[in-house]
Amino acid sequence: MENDKNNDGDKINIRKKRLTVHDVAQHAGVSTGTVSRVINDVPGVGADVARRVQTAIEELGWQPNIAAQNIRSSASRMIGFIFSDIRNPLYATMTKGAEEVFGPRGYLLVSSSSDGRMEREVDLIDLYRRRRADGLILSITDESNQEVRTAISRSGISFVMLERSLDGEATSISADHYGGTLQAVEHLMEMGHRRIAMITGGRGTLVMRERLRALEDGMASGKLDVDPDLLRLDSFDAEYGYHQVQMLMGKKNPPTAMLCLGVRLLPGVVSGLQSMGKTFPGDISLICSNDTETARILTPPITAIRYDAHMLGKMAADSLLDQISRTDGKLEVKKFEIPTELVLRDSVRRI
């Protein structure tokens, strides 16, 4: 009976919901402008008045409506992070790194995975556009996909590519996959391996290109060619690893070593080997990427290509904020690469 009166010309605000600057201003006996000045640290407010406003804010428990702030500043202080697979713990680590940068600076990081479906990536980019995201971190499925590229450019949102590149048209942050893979291949060759298989995914990405190039270069330095039939480059899924390793090991002339490049591939590959009664490094030598708990606890532990995903996330966040803050429209394209390291363990044997 009391809250239907509500002739709210000058408010009989029985409904306790939704408080605004006005409520605070009224409570403190000042104007809305003053309240705004106080919360935004605008100089030139009397100390006593400021204090009154502060207590009013606390007593009422008011907090400014960010949507309203956005509409004025035309900045959402929101960043979108698009990648392919949320279950890949590497992205979790990158997210964590990025959040360490964004959080303290008042940005909200929103992560979303596309499951490798490019239509979904287009949708996500459009979504971030409607939500007026201030920036995007992109780890998209296929760099050359035209629909996605169009969506990016029509969004007009600042962005950086993470573990991806865009013909040098955009800033990119990545691990040195070429160097890491090359080191792994050279190690295998040194141990006497000549038939080296590679299972990985990410067609149409910088990462896969660099890995493939490194494999070719590494083999070439030993006057060898890559056997195309030893290349399985179509997915990062555990199931894919499971089946492909079975097919590879079932050949009359199976590989003696294998690069298993993809966090979720490793469990699949190991299961596949077990299902055939094959062992490593007895039947096949194994090098994986990245260095995960799984790689460490397997028997024997797996030699791994390691890089700092946390740092990757931080760097992506830093350079994105840098790009956003440039007032001069100058788009400065940069290229960051962090080093990799080969962690030697017991999954490679000399033959």
Added chain:
Amino acid sequence: MENDKNNDGDKINIRKKRLTVHDVAQHAGVSTGTVSRVINDVPGVGADVARRVQTAIEELGWQPNIAAQNIRSSASRMIGFIFSDIRNPLYATMTKGAEEVFGPRGYLLVSSSSDGRMEREVDLIDLYRRRRADGLILSITDESNQEVRTAISRSGISFVMLERSLDGEATSISADHYGGTLQAVEHLMEMGHRRIAMITGGRGTLVMRERLRALEDGMASGKLDVDPDLLRLDSFDAEYGYHQVQMLMGKKNPPTAMLCLGVRLLPGVVSGLQSMGKTFPGDISLICSNDTETARILTPPITAIRYDAHMLGKMAADSLLDQISRTDGKLEVKKFEIPTELVLRDSVRRI
């Protein structure tokens, strides 16, 4: 050449950015109200006019500013999901499940991890409050923490507890951890085990309480007490598992079986055992939770308590949306529990 004229209206808007309803309305030769009606499917717009507006929207590439929509509707169509550790793949799976519900209904799901720090949880809740989130899914660190509970209630945001409970004051969605753990304990007892250790984390949560209660009940049914020194209940981290298993196995009277309850604990426990040259199930029988790729690929594979995390996420999303949509302020407290299953493998031996 035609769109740089840009004498738009009366502003000297050299900056071409930021188009609004006005631009679209002008371009289509209608009023802003009509444009709004078209995009919101408000009936009573002439078919021809609607078409004109549509093409204008597409030609200009305009999309409504969600912040502006929010400020009017006082709904952000944004949901916050707070949990402790983003690297735990279970949360990734739950997130995926929840997104399947939220996405099609126009809600943006924002995930954020607190690393088990309750101050951070308070900050996150406040953040979602300032951002006017429409709902929260909470998997907080300690249900009884007063600061967090205060933050929740002052936020005024609808919420559900996921794998947590709040004295029956809030809707909760959870796996049947009591049943799952009880089944595991009974299985171990049947296999002759009397000294059963438990390593897990999550003090102050429903999950831990249920697991402990199940262990006690299971032992009691065999007229046995739980040895408090076999309980290691302080963390879900791999490092914790590594060290605690070493301490447990180093005892003069070590356990013969162990419940390793936490996705990230398992790799740590296994490493710890390996570091001491202990094997499973030879030196100790092992049951883990949840059923992960790691559990499946270890040698031997691990008997696991399995439940459907994806479904858990979906159910949380569904019941949250249900709660949000109830116009009558009636807060209906519900309790959902999904079943668990004991997946028998080779990590438990009869003694």
Added chain:
DNA sequence: TTGTATGCGTTATCAT
């Protein structure tokens, strides 16, 4: 059926 005007909550530009 369509246009006009007002309000949502905040900040910035004027006045005072």
Added chain:
DNA sequence: ATGATAACGCATACAA
């Protein structure tokens, strides 16, 4: 130093 007021971009009650 502070108050009044006009935007910001959109949705809707009301007018036409």
